[in-house]
């Protein structure tokens with residue numbers, strides 16, 4: 001927490017992990033195939049944390065308490081993506097919708113009018129979650145094919161890291177997509193165990209949202225800083 005404080009103000013969503021600021025990331029028995037941090041035996045697809053929300057964290061930290069040599073955390077920085085100009089142009093237009101992920105429960109409204117890439121070419125931001133993202137207009141084949149291009153570019157830019165006990169991984173959630181390889185937990189108390197903390201790096205934005213430690217998902221704001 002002391003390290004994460006250097007990146008901004010710690011916060012969470014009230015419907016995530018019961019609003020706990022420090023979250024245990026541990027595989028859950030019976031949820032092996034879940035596309036959440038409780039899953040294990042299937043590939044946790046590429047995503048940024050809470051892509052549906054403009055309140056998503058700017059950074060998150062993963063502190064490894066117990067590792068698993070077969071569980072790789074995988075990253076792709078947006079600036080490393082090699083994309084055709086035409087696809088990049090489409091991805092920078094607000095032609096997509098994002099549904100809230102199931103970790104937030106039976107929740108709210110999809111967020112529409114979302115661009116996947118924003119910012120400059122040299123330092124782009126990415127809002128990417130293929131499990132929950134679709135073209136806002138189902139007939140928009142151009143948006144669909146640009147998204148497919150992006151998925152391939154993300155795969156090509158992937159870098160893996162297997163967390164060891166004591167590692168603290170800090171991820172820029174605005175500029176880096178991440179995923180996790182499948183692994184086989186034993187559910188005997190010795191499985192992979194990470195602690196996760198999310199932060200908002202803008203003190204003014206944190207204050208505008210009430211400086212709350214646990215904010216409501218769906219209380220959408222603009223992507224202003």
Ligand SMILES: [Fe+2]
Pocket residue numbers: 047048049178
């Ligand atoms: Fe994640």
